[in-house]
Amino acid sequence: MGWNVRYVCRKAAGAIVVGLLAAVASLAATPASAHKKLDGLAWSNFSYHHVTAYNDQWKSPMTKAPQRWSNHGRVALRSASTANCNIKVGRYSSSSYGHYYNYHVNGGTTGCYITLNARTIARKADRFQNFVHSVFTHELGHALSLAHNDRNDSIMCHCRNRNTMTRRQPHDNSDVTSYYNTGYTRRF
Amino acid sequence: MKRRHLVTLAVGAVLVLSVAGCARGASPTTAVAMEQAGAREAVVSADYPNFTTAKDMWDKADLVLQANITGTRTTRDKPSKILEPGDEGYDDPKANPLYGLSAEDVAKAKKLAEQEAGDIVTIAKADVTRVFKGDLGKGTSVEVRQLGGELDGETLTARDEVKLEQNKSYLLFLHAWDDTQDTTMVNPGQGQYVAVGPGGRAATSASEDDTYSPLPGNQLQISLADLKELAKTN
Numbered sequence: 125m126g127w128n129v130r131y132v133c134r135k136a137a138g139a140i141v142v143g144l145l146a147a148v149a150s151l152a153a154t155p156a157s158a159h160k161k162l163d164g165l166a167w168s169n170f171s172y173h174h175v176t177a178y179n180d181q182w183k184s185p186m187t188k189a190p191q192r193w194s195n196h197g198r199v200a201l202r203s204a205s206t207a208n209c210n211i212k213v214g215r216y217s218s219s220s221y222g223h224y225y226n227y228h229v230n231g232g233t234t235g236c237y238i239t240l241n242a243r244t245i246a247r248k249a250d251r252f253q254n255f256v257h258s259v260f261t262h263e264l265g266h267a268l269s270l271a272h273n274d275r276n277d278s279i280m281c282h283c284r285n286r287n288t289m290t291r292r293q294p295h296d297n298s299d300v301t302s303y304y305n306t307g308y309t310r311r312f
Numbered sequence: 313m314k315r316r317h318l319v320t321l322a323v324g325a326v327l328v329l330s331v332a333g334c335a336r337g338a339s340p341t342t343a344v345a346m347e348q349a350g351a352r353e354a355v356v357s358a359d360y361p362n363f364t365t366a367k368d369m370w371d372k373a374d375l376v377l378q379a380n381i382t383g384t385r386t387t388r389d390k391p392s393k394i395l396e397p398g399d400e401g402y403d404d405p406k407a408n409p410l411y412g413l414s415a416e417d418v419a420k421a422k423k424l425a426e427q428e429a430g431d432i433v434t435i436a437k438a439d440v441t442r443v444f445k446g447d448l449g450k451g452t453s454v455e456v457r458q459l460g461g462e463l464d465g466e467t468l469t470a471r472d473e474v475k476l477e478q479n480k481s482y483l484l485f486l487h488a489w490d491d492t493q494d495t496t497m498v499n500p501g502q503g504q505y506v507a508v509g510p511g512g513r514a515a516t517s518a519s520e521d522d523t524y525s526p527l528p529g530n531q532l533q534i535s536l537a538d539l540k541e542l543a544k545t546n
Contacts, residue, residue, distance in 0.1 A: 178409045179408075182405075182409045213409040215393045215407075219487050219497070220360050223359075227355075245406075246407035263359065
């Protein structure tokens with residue numbers, strides 16, 4: 125009977141260890157591989173340029189979003205008149221709130237272009253500046269190689285509440301750290 | 313030796329200046345920037361509203377209809393519109409990011425807009441076979457605009473779009489635009505369902521046995537009975 129108890133305990137302990145290892149392995153594998161976006165920029169220290177001026181309603185969130193991304197240890201975004209990524213707020217006949225475009229220049233260098241749609245944002249936002257901040261942070265996330273996902277704890281989810289989730293989330297931070305793990309250069 | 317260094321410096325300076333000049337001259341709009349930079353391919357991702365229930369999506373749609381796709385074409389979309397005095401939303405700083413700016417800043421934005429070319433879009437002609445919501449008659453047709461396509465050797469690939477296919481039948485949740493006289497889906501992943509008739513054939517003529525299959529990743533299931541119930545709330 126004593127042997128049976130020890131045997132059962134050993135088996136149970138083994139099963140727990142195997143289960144824990146599997147859980148750790150899946151947690152470690154999920155962030156970097158699941159949301160990788162090949163259309164992001166190769167560097168996390170890119171420059172951006174607002175192609176028009178904005179009034180005060182727009183200026184604050186359009187300034188804060190890149191600044192807050194830059195607080196991430198692997199990210200450095202700077203405003204420059206000649207930039208890797210151009211930014212525009214316009215009025216488009218589309219249901220979307222924002223777009224991220226990625227294109228190739230001179231056979232290799234990647235540039236990007238981000239648009240925000242004032243037409244839909246103004247109509248849908250309950251907390252306007254939060255909403256703008258959320259959309260711009262999301263689009264900058266694409267430039268940092270983050271793809272859409274279905275997690276409600278990520279700025280990259282269509283499902284997020286744009287009136288309340290304005291900043292990058294721990295899951296997004298972890299993905300960016302993983303993608304740009306050799307300084308400012310993309311790993312994949 | 314010194315002369316060689318001077319020549320190297322001069323060539324280097326010319327290269328740096330020409331690259332800087334190119335960068336300064338690059339247009340800030342997608343299509344024009346692509347053209348000036350020699351880019352022929354671009355990829356686009358978009359942030360769309362997400363719907364958690366079919367009722368929610370129904371409420372946000374102007375049109376809900378079943379239709380057969382009878383043709384597609386690609387073209388350039390209209391570029392962003394700058395609001396003028398008298399336009400709806402002109403004096404709303406949220407709807408008009410240029411409202412309240414100096415005349416010089418507005419003039420710069422207008423000049424930029426003149427250079428802007430719209431995105432490549434694919435337009436599908438949808439012949440309506442059944443209307444669940446909206447002021448449309450059976451037998452009419454609508455144009456459904458989807459982001460992306462190939463035009464004049466340029467390709468814009470839209471990550472979120474699944475293009476409507478000719479000779480297939482769909483259930484569509486659409487937003488109607490007064491200014492472009494066409495429609496777009498309320499969400500490209502959630503706003504289209506493949507309509508299947510009896511025996512698994514395309515539901516080219518509306519039938520009481522039609523079923524609707526969502527795109528992969530869309531959790532919102534919907535049936536003809538659901539649609540008829542929702543239509544009672546109009």
